[in-house]
Amino acid sequence: MLLRSEANCLVAGAGPVGLTLAYLLGKSGVRVTVVEKEASLQKDYRASTFHAATLDLLEPYGISEPLVAMGIQCPVVQYRTWADGVIATLDHALIAGETRHPYRLQCEQFKLSEWLLQALQAMPNVEVRHGEELVGFTMTDEAVTATIGAAPGTRKETFSYLVGADGGRGVTRRILDIAFEGFTYPERILVLGTRTDLPRLIPGLAMVNYVADPEHYAHILRIPDMWRLSLPLTEQVDDVQALDSDYIRSRVEPLIAGFDVRDIAVKKVYAVHQRVAAAYGKGRALLVGDAAHLNNPKGGMGLNGGLHDAVSLFRHLSAHWGDPATVLKQYEAQRRPEAIQAIHKHTQANYNALKGVGVQRAELVERWVALERDKAAQRQFLLDASMLSSLRRCGMLE
Numbered sequence: 141m142l143l144r145s146e147a148n149c150l151v152a153g154a155g156p157v158g159l160t161l162a163y164l165l166g167k168s169g170v171r172v173t174v175v176e177k178e179a180s181l182q183k184d185y186r187a188s189t190f191h192a193a194t195l196d197l198l199e200p201y202g203i204s205e206p207l208v209a210m211g212i213q214c215p216v217v218q219y220r221t222w223a224d225g226v227i228a229t230l231d232h233a234l235i236a237g238e239t240r241h242p243y244r245l246q247c248e249q250f251k252l253s254e255w256l257l258q259a260l261q262a263m264p265n266v267e268v269r270h271g272e273e274l275v276g277f278t279m280t281d282e283a284v285t286a287t288i289g290a291a292p293g294t295r296k297e298t299f300s301y302l303v304g305a306d307g308g309r310g311v312t313r314r315i316l317d318i319a320f321e322g323f324t325y326p327e328r329i330l331v332l333g334t335r336t337d338l339p340r341l342i343p344g345l346a347m348v349n350y351v352a353d354p355e356h357y358a359h360i361l362r363i364p365d366m367w368r369l370s371l372p373l374t375e376q377v378d379d380v381q382a383l384d385s386d387y388i389r390s391r392v393e394p395l396i397a398g399f400d401v402r403d404i405a406v407k408k409v410y411a412v413h414q415r416v417a418a419a420y421g422k423g424r425a426l427l428v429g430d431a432a433h434l435n436n437p438k439g440g441m442g443l444n445g446g447l448h449d450a451v452s453l454f455r456h457l458s459a460h461w462g463d464p465a466t467v468l469k470q471y472e473a474q475r476r477p478e479a480i481q482a483i484h485k486h487t488q489a490n491y492n493a494l495k496g497v498g499v500q501r502a503e504l505v506e507r508w509v510a511l512e513r514d515k516a517a518q519r520q521f522l523l524d525a526s527m528l529s530s531l532r533r534c535g536m537l538e
């Protein structure tokens with residue numbers, strides 16, 4: 141049986157989840173190889189929200205402090221409509237007794253990745269190889285042999301474990317033949333990053349805002365680099381049209397008077413899914429992050445959930461190195477139900493409310509006003525939204 145000191149782990153994918161797992165394993169002395177098919181770290185503007193639960197969870201490992209230093213602390217979240225302005229303001233001060241981080245932290249996900257990459261480069265037992273792709277693997281009871289592709293060919297390397305942190309389209313889950321259960325929304329989302337100071341155009345705007353509207357439901361967020369706005373795209377609009385300045389102008393100007401498309405610094409279209417892997421691995425190959433679950437971004441939970449996976453998997457690997465069946469059983473039992481009960485439940489409820497699925501606008505406004513007034517209900521909502529309920533339920537936080 142393999143001793144922990146002899147163990148080595150292959151992490152496929154140098155996204156924020158793969159790098160976090162590599163960091164945790166590397167710090168504990170395990171030999172780790174990370175392969176990333178892209179030539180360098182991707183500066184992509186996807187996740188920007190880090191929740192209180194995640195910051196509490198990562199704090200003992202030394203990740204939260206630098207992350208907080210790079211981000212913006214946002215204690216307040218606004219719920220709005222385009223026509224009425226602010227309907228309700230929720231304040232994380234209500235959960236200040238429950239967390240050391242009573243706010244949403246807004247920080248670009250690639251800044252966490254950059255910090256992790258730098259920390260990994262200082263670890264002699266960790267190697268991060270950009271421009272190398274996991275193309276296949278085989279497994280025995282004792283080891284995983286991975287085929288890693290890099291120009292001009294591929295080569296085989298053997299590891300004690302393979303962790304697929306290779307995102308929603310990752311090859312690890314497909315090779316394991318694990319179903320990705322769930323659905324893809326008919327609409328995609330258009331995410332815009334602008335240098336315009338949006339509070340100048342939208343009076344009283346908070347740093348984190350959700351806007352309800354059947355056609356133009358949105359979130360508007362401040363991140364350190366810029367303001368971000370997301371809008372839904374129907375199937376009738378293709379990606380080329382969606383990114384065209386005239387189209388963007390026609391969508392945004394009626395909602396935000398004075399919005400100047402020339403200030404747009406980032407624009408991208410994303411498909412949106414609600415999916416969870418039928419199993420979180422097989423044998424010595426395990427799945428984390430987007431490779432294991434995808435969700436709509438209303439609530440900012442996907443990456444947070446992936447980081448929770450990374451910590452959970454690290455803890456179970458550390459406790460049961462020589463026993464992959466126990467690692468998988470305990471890891472999956474801790475994390476998979478949360479992808480459904482916390483992440484999917486909350487993000488789908490947010491989507492329904494913002495789009496007005498099964499709820500009339502007047503009723504929604506009444507519901508939000510009541511939530512702002514009823515401090516006990518608001519406190520419970522914030523415990524769920526900040527994922528503290530989730531990490532407590534699955535035994536990862538006190």
Ligand SMILES: Cc1cc2nc3c(=O)[nH]c(=O)nc-3n(C[C@H](O)[C@H](O)[C@H](O)COP(=O)(O)OP(=O)(O)OC[C@H]3O[C@@H](n4cnc5c(N)ncnc54)[C@H](O)[C@@H]3O)c2cc1C
Binds near residue numbers: 175272274439446
């Ligand atoms: C618009 C938008 C906004 C979002 N906002 C939030 C938010 O505020 N908060 C939040 O928690 N989440 C948010 N998310 C979700 C979040 O971005 C993802 O959950 C997160 O990026 C997942 O990280 P990951 O490391 O699991 O996967 P990824 O970031 O997808 O990284 C996977 C990596 O694996 C690499 N790879 C793939 N295949 C291979 C292979 N065969 N070999 C080697 N490397 C490979 C890829 O190149 C990539 O670098 C948002 C998503 C979107 C689209």
